[in-house]
Amino acid sequence: MKARISCAMLAAALLCATGCKREQRVFDPGSSQDQIANANAQNEIHAGVQWAPGPPSSPSGARYDESAYAVAEGKRLFQAFNCVGCHQYGGGGIGPALMDAQWIYGSHPAEIYADIVQGRPNGMPSFSGKIPDYQVWELVAYVRSLSGQLRADVAPARSDHMPVTKAEQARPKEHPSDETQQKRQP
Amino acid sequence: MITTKVATETQLTEEELRKALQLERIWQEPRGFVGWFKAVHHTTIGMRYVVTAFIFFLLAGLLAGAMRLQLAFPEAHFLSNDKYNQFFTMHGSTMMFLFAVPMMFEALSVYLVPLMVGTRNIAFPRLNAYSYYLYVFGGIMFYVAFLCNTGADRGWFAYVPLSGPDYGVGKRADFWAQLITFTEVSALAVAVEIIVTVFRLRAPGMSLNRIPIFVWGQVIVAFMVIFALPGVVLSSTMLLLDRTCGTQFFNPSVGGDVLLYQHLFWWFGHPEVYLIFIPGTAVVSTIVTTFSRRHIFGYLVLVLSLVSTGFIAFGLWVHHMFATGIPQIAESYFTGASMMIAIPTGVQIFCWIATMATGKVVLRTPMWWAIGFFFVFVMGGLTGMFLASVPTDLQVHDTYFVVAHFHYVLIGGAVFPLFGAIFYWFPKVTGRMLSEPLGQLSFWLFFIGFNVTFFPMHLVGLRGMPRRVYTYEPGMGWTLLNQIESSGYILLFLSVSILLWNVYRSLRRGRIAGPNPWHAGTLEWATTSPPPHYNFLHLPTVNGREALWDAAPNQPVVVGLSEDSRQILTTRSLDAEPDGREELPSPSIWPFLAALATTAAFIGSIFTPWGITIGSVPVAITMIGWFWPKKQAADRRRAREIWQND
């Protein structure tokens, strides 16, 4: 009887934990993450085996790709900053597709961060010095949702625009070629 | 010859004692921990509804206290905007879906209607149990989500596109939409049970024109539930589908329509408030009758008023949408209907006053609450006139004027009668009287506190304060009024606390009530307090509208039902002539298991579209267990048929 109650409480606690992270809304991340994203800042990206650690947590503790609000903000910024102009809604055009398993510069969140902040050849502008750090991480989380990397309850649902493809939450999870290496990292 | 009389222990003959013990043995509720989940008697389930709904009332009241604290000062930081949005949505949703309808309709009717019509149990007892478990599981789900920062935050009606897939971030709106599913299935089930009970299980002699007004009110509400709830079933399901399956019901860019949601919701939403108000009028009719010591004046027009209110209520819904730009000529129809519904309501008010004016008014706590109802509800109904007229509505819609209006009609029309009902029927349910002085104290505190809290909202709304704002700027002229409103809350809190203390104290040390302390006329007072599990030792027959007041000196009772099975008498719908016997099911664990399975399916479908598909398997299994025919009951029925054919 007691075992059953404690099992139930554990299940409820787990539910609470996932719920708590998914529903966190942080409006003002604080000065450390307000800093303008800078390519030369803390994250050290090296080509080769040593990958940088995973995406940081927002000050509330939830990782950006566990917070539905952060991913939704990323979706809003993806349109507001005209990422759709080149990448469309993930299918690519002028810029490469973001919803497939091909990642020119790697699919790791820190690498996507570097892409946005540093810019890349053939037209990817650099947002260094333009937008705060936390907004870049929100964009990173959203970009990963385009290929189904995020949990279905965190990824955005269909938008109120004309539908061009499935909602991010319904996309099958793509398997980028560098995925196995990433899994070795904590 | 045995006659209808109140069965109390001191007056039982040997024969009656034997019968009582036998009936108790057959109708008893199972004991023990597992037995708690098998209960099927309507008084047991009815009590659970009452207690659960009252707990939700208290929870929503605490949320309101936090809201009032936040609004007591301009630009306050007690609650963040996100928290405040969750709090007001939880407050509204709890009050409307988890307290008002479950208490006023489900709790009161499940407990009282079978007693008032003179039968042993409600129709479909296991469905009754299932409906309760579904209700309580839905409420628990909603509050567990709230504790996980996933409380609904889009308003109690969750308009799209704000609650839709694009702007309703996370899972909050999904939990809200599923709460609707839980509570609507529960309400629909109880509606079906009430209709069948009232039309098929009445005591012989209780023809349609002798049905107590309370029962009329509840059966009309039951019909309204069946027609109104599909609207919100549709809107919440379409919302869920949009959010989880990528449907486009409310996506304007591809031909969906945000107004469709509003129409579907308010088709339900307006009758919903009558689902809450009509049982309130039913209670007031009962209390006014008993405490004016005469038959209610104008029984026929009262019943017709209830019926016409039930019909007209379905023609008003667009008055919640007057600001959306619907064509003027269409809106004027709804203005007309919204004003027209004041006529049957006015008829009821005048009939009640006429009853008091031609009777002998006994002022006890239930009657005080009924009088308070008049003062509060009539004001709310009259401020409704401003909302019925399109031009004035365009100024006061979505301001605190509306908040004042609906609190006056809902608290006046439901909570005041409910507290009156608590004081009136507490002796029947528990066998003890509530304290009269404490009752009067809590009444006056509530009445004053209510007016201090909600009257200034009319003014602050006319001064331009919109609804659903987590704060406001200083210098708008709203601060003083908000502070008065917030301080009124303290009186309300005190009043409810005293009520709870009164209940707690009286349960242990209240004066023993006896079967009919108010010398009332309806059938629930014809049995012991509390009623036994078989309700009546002798099933009564009825000779007039007030069964006990109009009983003949030798009023017969029902004989001939089997005493070794759960047998009840069925009667004809119009004139209640006996026409058969029915056997009701014994306690069973299947409703509880089926409710668990249904809950799992519903909650699963929040997270994956496969939830319903996969979840339907355990539901099907539990339903099979539930409906599996029982050999003994089938044998008994067959034996009876053979005997009757001889």
Next chain:
Amino acid sequence: MMILAVPGFPGNQTSLNPVGPGASHIEFEFSLIFWITCAVYCIVLLGLVIAVARRRHSLETIPEPLATNEPTERLTRRSVTAAVAVTVVLLFIMLIGSFQTGRALGDMNQEDALPIEIYGHQWWWEVRYPNNEAYKIVETANEIHVPVGVPIRFSGTSRDVIHSFWAPNVSGKRDLLPGYKAEFVWQVDQPGRWRGQCAEYCGLQHAHMSFEIVAETKEQFAEWLSNQAKSSVQPSTPQATRGQQVFMTHACVLCHSIRGTSAGSRNGPDLTHLASRATIAAGTLPDTVGNLGGWILNAQSIKPGCRMPPNQLSGSELQDLLAYLETLK
């Protein structure tokens, strides 16, 4: 109205201080309903109190039920019928009043009304004065200038969720729904600044989504409009020039447009004539240098959840930027 007499009431953002025909018609209907319902309330409750007082049973015991007698019942029946008849008559009066008012409001629709477009955003108001000549089109935010005594045909929709455009001194509200185009005619007859606020719950900052209708003479309005149509002034001081550079090289340019520069994003309000407005952040703060600085540095501390991110600027960068923004009159 006596409600105005309660202290501390500025008379702005209220339907009880009508400044145009729309609100005046509505206020007439309001008074009609008010007096009728007041009278009904007093009479009905008086009837109740008298009934209870006269028929109160004062002893402890509960008396036996009364038998009804036919003459009393007949009299009661007649009284109740009379009361219901009076109710019906009063309802008809209010109904006809309602229709008349609705018709008067509808009759305000006039051909030569001044068109203004309103677009609701989370959580600000985009205002557009259309014109056949493209260089005369005006786009601004949250502050709507109108000429006194001229009918205004507002049209609008929402760019995201449902908002409601409501300035009670002027007229009743109108919801702005995505997918629908709302059209309604208002008129302001009294000059002044009349405050309005969003009246449909629209998310995190619904509470801070206000606007102002600035009613002025026809000449003042024409002057304002022609100024708004102009491009922004080029900075003339070194500090303002540096400030423009700050604007162009930071996040500002990603969301705001300033006509006359290369900043053309339409995510947020148009800032071409920011310094001509009286408030910022949709009516939340007066448009002063101090408030603007605080808003730019950390809008989230003023309007948490709004679309404007915090901006990390050094002290001198901020001063330069503010100096530039102050020139945008």
